[in-house]
Amino acid sequence: MAYQTINPTTNELIKTYPNHTDADIETALDVAHKLYKSEWSKGPIAPRLQVLERLADLIDARKEELARIATVEMGKLISDARDEVWIIAEIARYYARNAEKFLAPSKIDSPLGEAWVEHHPIGVLLAVEPWNFPYYQLMRVFAPALAAGNPVVAKHASIVPHCASVFEELVNEAGAPKGAWKNLFITSTQVANIIADDRVQGAAMTGSEGAGSAIAAQAGKYLKKSTLEMGGNDVFVVLDDADLDKAVEIGVFSRLHISGQECICAKRFVLHEKIADKFLQKFTAGMAGVKMGDPLDENTRLGPMSSAEAVKGLSKQVERALAHGATLHLGGLAVEGEGNFFEPTILTHIKRDNPAYFEEFFGPVAQVYVVKNDDEAVELANDSRYGLAGAVFSQNIERAKSLASRIETGSVWINTFASTSPELPFGGVKRSGYGRELSELGIKEFVNQKLVLVAKS
Ligand SMILES: NC(=O)C1=CN([C@@H]2O[C@H](COP(=O)(O)OP(=O)(O)OC[C@H]3O[C@@H](n4cnc5c(N)ncnc54)[C@H](OP(=O)(O)O)[C@@H]3O)[C@@H](O)[C@H]2O)C=CC1
Ligand SMILES: CCCCCC(=O)O
Numbered sequence: 001m002a003y004q005t006i007n008p009t010t011n012e013l014i015k016t017y018p019n020h021t022d023a024d025i026e027t028a029l030d031v032a033h034k035l036y037k038s039e040w041s042k043g044p045i046a047p048r049l050q051v052l053e054r055l056a057d058l059i060d061a062r063k064e065e066l067a068r069i070a071t072v073e074m075g076k077l078i079s080d081a082r083d084e085v086w087i088i089a090e091i092a093r094y095y096a097r098n099a100e101k102f103l104a105p106s107k108i109d110s111p112l113g114e115a116w117v118e119h120h121p122i123g124v125l126l127a128v129e130p131w132n133f134p135y136y137q138l139m140r141v142f143a144p145a146l147a148a149g150n151p152v153v154a155k156h157a158s159i160v161p162h163c164a165s166v167f168e169e170l171v172n173e174a175g176a177p178k179g180a181w182k183n184l185f186i187t188s189t190q191v192a193n194i195i196a197d198d199r200v201q202g203a204a205m206t207g208s209e210g211a212g213s214a215i216a217a218q219a220g221k222y223l224k225k226s227t228l229e230m231g232g233n234d235v236f237v238v239l240d241d242a243d244l245d246k247a248v249e250i251g252v253f254s255r256l257h258i259s260g261q262e263c264i265c266a267k268r269f270v271l272h273e274k275i276a277d278k279f280l281q282k283f284t285a286g287m288a289g290v291k292m293g294d295p296l297d298e299n300t301r302l303g304p305m306s307s308a309e310a311v312k313g314l315s316k317q318v319e320r321a322l323a324h325g326a327t328l329h330l331g332g333l334a335v336e337g338e339g340n341f342f343e344p345t346i347l348t349h350i351k352r353d354n355p356a357y358f359e360e361f362f363g364p365v366a367q368v369y370v371v372k373n374d375d376e377a378v379e380l381a382n383d384s385r386y387g388l389a390g391a392v393f394s395q396n397i398e399r400a401k402s403l404a405s406r407i408e409t410g411s412v413w414i415n416t417f418a419s420t421s422p423e424l425p426f427g428g429v430k431r432s433g434y435g436r437e438l439s440e441l442g443i444k445e446f447v448n449q450k451l452v453l454v455a456k457s
Pocket of ligand 2: 264
């Protein structure tokens with residue numbers, strides 16, 4: 001797999017990056033493992049947290065440059081790219097200011113004696129990350145790992161090598177020692193070999209089910225801890241007492257965020273029958289009215305998809321859905337000409353025997369379903385092999401909370417779109433993966449939570 005920067009707005013090949021060799025990998029693992037064995041990893045946390053503070057400041061200082069690199073490399077709106085640069089600095093600061101508290105020994109009342117749990121690093125981790133949030137996906141692994149003392153070797157997606165390179169540059173400039181974070185332009189086979197290496201103790205992966213399954217299988221074979229964040233087919237439930245205009249505005253934003261290439265964006269719109277027609281009318285107007293174009297233009301609201309392959313895959317998915325009886329309510333086609341653009345699309349009347357019913361559309365394609373009541377909404381939400389996130393709109397908060405508790409996902413957001421913040425755990429269930437990133441939960445995924453007990457004398 002070649003590591004290349006291809007501008008998805010123009011399809012221009014900007015740069016090809018050389019792959020790393022097996023010898024490069026050996027060096028990276030040797031340096032990282034020696035760092036893990038050093039005082040840096042096992043000693044006081046303060047020096048590691050100072051690196052995170054400096055990293056956040058460096059990111060702030062280069063915000064516009066970093067945002068532009070992401071937009072040119074994977075096509076997200078420049079405003080979304082700025083948001084991403086902002087949040088990775090916030091993640092770094094969050095762990096810089098909270099990790100010591102999270103990792104402090106926690107006492108346990110025991111009749112056997114004085115007991116407590118200590119939190120120790122476990123060793124070198126592997127991160128395998130996707131292109132849709134090219135900095136955020138890296139920082140979500142790096143910040144807690146650095147705070148805990150776990151060095152990381154990282155394989156980023158092959159279409160965002162510039163983002164991968166500049167992230168490593170920032171980490172080094174922030175004063176992280178060699179081995180704390182090493183980006184590797186490598187193949188899937190080399191990833192498998194790294195997981196098998198005795199110096200590697202865990203793997204964090206975000207991406208597709210296929211890749212996640214391969215990585216989890218290899219990690220399982222070698223008894224390494226892993227966390228997976230994979231696809232989602234999140235519901236956007238609009239109940240009959242929802243604020244419709246608010247739900248429409250947020251629904252259009254969520255479905256089209258990152259050109260629909262976000263695992264937690266709204267994908268299955270589940271509408272109470274009493275408001276379905278009215279919502280669909282407004283939603284259709286909203287989707288049809290967005291300005292599609294150059295993601296560097298501040299007025300653009302829908303940019304290109306990440307690659308020509310992604311557009312081809314989405315086109316085939318829509319064709320298959322229609323061939324199995326879905327109704328094309330809006331859009332449905334790739335935009336002819338330069339760049340990887342796909343029309344805002346709405347599919348309705350998707351029956352359960354249509355493959356689309358169970359599929360995630362990783363692009364600007366909304367599926368619309370109509371239900372009679374709350375129970376049907378929950379039943380449809382849970383009739384999925386995924387379980388990442390979801391949203392519920394109702395002006396009766398107790399009613400919305402009841403649905404939220406019954407929906408089988410890693411998170412449910414009431415009267416807003418699913419998103420992320422450093423203090424909130426991120427992850428899912430079923431085929432959306434396992435484990436949590438961010439928050440106090442995230443930093444404890446790859447630490448040895450060690451019990452120490454002093455027997456009563
Ligand atoms: N949860 C999330 O945030 C995301 C989920 N996805 C899901 O993935 C689907 C496809 O997106 P895509 O980018 O192709 O996702 P992939 O899973 O193919 O890519 C994610 C990362 O995994 C790597 N990878 C792929 N296959 C393997 C393998 N067998 N062993 C080791 N590493 C591997 C990729 O490398 P390389 O780039 O070199 O192939 C990339 O670094 C989307 O439709 C969506 O469902 C995608 C992006 C984000
Ligand atoms: C908002 C951040 C989301 C990152 C993972 C995803 O695509 O859902």
